[in-house]
Amino acid sequence: MSLLMNRWPAFKNRDLGEWENMLSVFESKKIKSAAIALFAAATVIVWSPTSHAAAVYESEPNNTQSQANYFGMFNALLGTISYQGDSDWGWFTSDRNGKIKLQLNTPTDGSLFHIWVRDGGGTMVAYATNLSGGVNFVEFNAVNGANYYVGIDATTATTPSYTLYAYPG
Numbered sequence: 253m254s255l256l257m258n259r260w261p262a263f264k265n266r267d268l269g270e271w272e273n274m275l276s277v278f279e280s281k282k283i284k285s286a287a288i289a290l291f292a293a294a295t296v297i298v299w300s301p302t303s304h305a306a307a308v309y310e311s312e313p314n315n316t317q318s319q320a321n322y323f324g325m326f327n328a329l330l331g332t333i334s335y336q337g338d339s340d341w342g343w344f345t346s347d348r349n350g351k352i353k354l355q356l357n358t359p360t361d362g363s364l365f366h367i368w369v370r371d372g373g374g375t376m377v378a379y380a381t382n383l384s385g386g387v388n389f390v391e392f393n394a395v396n397g398a399n400y401y402v403g404i405d406a407t408t409a410t411t412p413s414y415t416l417y418a419y420p421g
């Protein structure tokens with residue numbers, strides 16, 4: 253008995269230390285798991301056009317609203333303004349009532365881009381002019397199920413592709 257009593261503090265201390273080690277491993281794993289779960293949830297919630305988009309390539313002739321290429325929300329429409337005076341049209345159907353953001357990534361070759369959006373009746377609902385190279389945005393309030401037609405042209409021909417996305421604003 254006295255032997256056990258004498259040894260108890262040592263056991264106790266060692267056990268407590270081991271338990272603390274196990275607990276700390278458990279806790280750090282738990283925190284790591286929670287962080288991974290949180291990151292996964294955030295990845296789903298914060299939609300990224302570059303990571304989820306399918307590429308749709310423009311198809312000429314597409315110089316008028318009635319010739320617009322369908323690209324759809326969340327996808328990337330890739331095209332070039334292949335000569336001065338060329339314009340490209342694409343269209344998509346809004347999946348919601350509310351803000352739609354158009355993102356136009358333009359080449360940095362000195363050309364200035366223009367973008368405009370018309371509804372199915374031909375009414376202009378948004379536009380932006382003289383967009384320099386880089387990432388540009390145009391927003392408008394869309395109607396669920398309505399088709400929208402996006403026109404793009406530039407001050408000069410541009411060999412590098414532009415990329416157009418439509419997603420919730």
Ligand SMILES: [Ca+2]
Nearest residue numbers: 314315339340
């Ligand atoms: Ca064209």
